[in-house]
Amino acid sequence: MKKILLLAVSALMSVFCVAQTKNVTRQKSLVLYYSQTGTTKVVADEIRKLTGADIAVIELEKPYSDDFQQTIARCQDEKGKGILPVLKPLKADVSKYDVIYLGYPIWFGTYVPPVEALVKKVTFEGKTIVPFCTFGSGGLEVSVRDLRKALPKATVKDGYGVRTARKDAVSAEVDRFLKENGYIAGKVESLPDYSVQKPVTDAEKKLFDEACSNYQFPLGTPVTVGKRSTKAGTDYKFTVKSRGMDGKDAESVILVTVKKGAKAEFTRVIR
Ligand SMILES: Cc1cc2nc3c(=O)[nH]c(=O)nc-3n(C[C@H](O)[C@H](O)[C@H](O)COP(=O)(O)O)c2cc1C
Incomplete structure (x- = not known):
């Protein structure tokens, strides 16, 4: 009986601990x-x-x-x-x-x-x-x-x-x-800042075009790029010149990531 009680208490404790660690706040x-x-x-x-x-x-x-x-x-x-x-x-x-x-x-x-x-x-x-x-x-x-x-x-x-x-x-x-952001417990790799923006090389332009090739609309022309190395690979931050919906010149930032051994991925546009 004592053993059953102990088992039940320990099961309850483990459920409680999981609930607590999930939501640190x-x-x-x-x-x-x-x-x-x-x-x-x-x-x-x-x-x-x-x-x-x-x-x-x-x-x-x-x-x-x-x-x-x-x-x-x-x-x-x-x-x-x-x-x-x-x-x-x-x-x-x-x-x-x-x-x-x-x-x-x-x-x-x-x-x-x-x-x-x-x-x-x-x-x-x-x-x-x-x-x-x-x-x-x-x-x-x-x-x-x-x-x-x-x-x-x-x-x-x-x-x-x-x-x-x-x-x-x-x-x-x-x-x-x-x-x-501290919403759950756990540590993550702290990422370095992107390097200073420099004019894109032909190789970087090619990488940008490859990354964006699965998107149905033109995203513009990359002008400058900053980079950072992470454990997973390399991230690129392109500044891009394009034409806005109003027909006027527009500038945006496009993030691209290249995981080790994988193809370049277009992550998102920041407008
Ligand atoms: C009416 C409509 C307008 C959209 N407008 C945009 C847009 O302005 N920018 C964009 O990046 N995606 C746009 N999308 C794509 C959706 O945001 C995208 O497919 C989204 O992941 C759909 O989420 P859901 O599967 O949860 O509905 C639009 C999609 C629809 C249907």
Whole structure:
């Protein structure tokens, strides 16, 4: 009997210890996200797994179509009429949580209309918001800036973003993001700064073109580049000249990574 009791206590202790190490801040956390085609859900599930947070989906009364063109058409129609999609009631009571991991795809350069509808309704006063997003090319920085404007009573942290084409990188990158920001326990390699920007060589231009070849739209011409070496390989930070949607000259930063023995990958655009 004594042995059974001891076993039960030790099992309970180990469950308790796992719960504690998952969430070092010991705050109550919720992963709250919208995903139309499942990419953002991959990140949401990873964050939930690593933090032990609760999870809830942002759902629409009338979901967007799975068809890209139809979604664009509906968004344009809604924008023209000045309306936002109607949300279903959230299945989580946001007021019970300290930290909200808020996830969304990037549409038209920033967070999706369903998240726009959410932040119009809920102030998230006193909450810590940790944004995460997925995108074809980029949009993390703009969406975080927009969230800070929309939620002045919340603390909106810098977030995590990943390209749809890089779903395979999510597990390692989310682990790193959560650890380096202290959301879960654990140490990560501290990365050096990029070297000073220098004009790109022909070899670096070729590497840039290879990295961007799986993206459907032209990303521009790399002008200068800075580099850093990591345990995994080499990261490149290109400054790129391109043409903006308004037809004017634009400049952006494009990150590329080359893991040892692997092909160059276009990580994201920073606008
Ligand atoms: C209507 C629409 C607009 C989009 N606009 C952008 C954009 O401005 N920038 C970008 O990088 N990706 C854009 N994308 C791509 C999505 O952000 C990307 O596919 C995302 O990972 C989808 O997430 P989900 O699978 O969770 O729905 C857009 C996609 C759609 C459907």
